[in-house]
Amino acid sequence: MAANYSLDDLRYFCAIVKLGSFKKASESLNMSLSTLSRRIRLLEQTLQLTLLNRDAHRVTLTHTGELYYERYRKLFEEVDCIEQELSEEIDQPKGKIRISAPIYMGKHFLSSIFCDFLQQYPEIQLDLRFSNDLIDVEKQGIDIAFRVRDPAIDKWVIRELKLTKNVLCGHPSQAYHCITHPEQLEDQPKVTCVGLVPWKLKNQITSEEFQFQPNHQIRLQVDEIQMMKDAVESGIGISYMPDYIALPLIDSGKLTRILPDWQSETQPFSMLYRDRKQIPYRVRLLIEYTLQHFSKLNNV
DSSP: OOOOSOHHHHHHHHHHHHHTSHHHHHHHHTOOHHHHHHHHHHHHHHHTSOOEEEOSSOEEEOHHHHHHHHHHHHHHHHHHHHHHHHHHHHHOSOEEEEEEEOHHHHHHHHHHHHHHHHHHOTTEEEEEEEOSSOOOTTTTTOSEEEEESSOOOTTEEEEEEEEEOEEEEEOTTSOOTTOOSGGGGGGSOEEEETTSOSEEEEETTTOOEEEEOOOSSEEEEESOHHHHHHHHHTTSOBEEEEHHHHHHHHHTTSSEEESTTEEOOOEEEEEEEEOOTTOOHHHHHHHHHHHHHHHHHHHO
16 A cells, blocks of 8 residues: 555644543644544545544544554654754754864863863763874764864865964984084984974075975884974984974973974964854854864963
């Protein structure tokens, strides 16, 4: 038999059975009693089945009606649950947010933000994916992505959070005053990090640009910035390091800056999210929370 009946009518049928009368169901559905009766008659005519026994005092199920009710009751209960969950997506601070971010920059800038956010919104969960690889955010179901340098994702909004640059630094026990140009770095022991080579440098006074490819005297090559920092602090070699890591260490005397007139071009650290109006409330909350944090950080 072709399923050409209305699911709305089946929902009305289930409401009548659940509430025990046409009158209570019509009030619950905000529908006139005559319209509800007509819709149930139409449903039975379409199915060519009798679902309800009616008399002056009560409504009871036929055997066929019992079978239909048991099956469709579960369906509509599930639909109601889904609708409730979708409604909570719009205006309730609850649920999971999936996030991707580069490893060290994510830890350095985002850890405290995420912890404070979770303290403020106890019914929200964060699923963090720290990786230096450019993962497929659509395939992974990512809600918010944080990226450095060239962050574009088709049809995603880009919000720049902070500008960073890379500088040259080494251990203060070593003599670097004789180095006057990046080409002289060739014979120096070096610590390199995957993703931060080549060393792209620009002289802030003369605007000369120089791209240095470290190929010789590489004492340590890593894929994680924390280990690179520790190695340079230990005197293993010089490195090309993000300023947000290097400058506090230089100010405290733990590192020394090499070729202070040279540094990389500034590069943005950005937050990206889907360009859509119906963004879940929990995601919108985290976006606004993050923007407020970086606004305060950049004004310090």
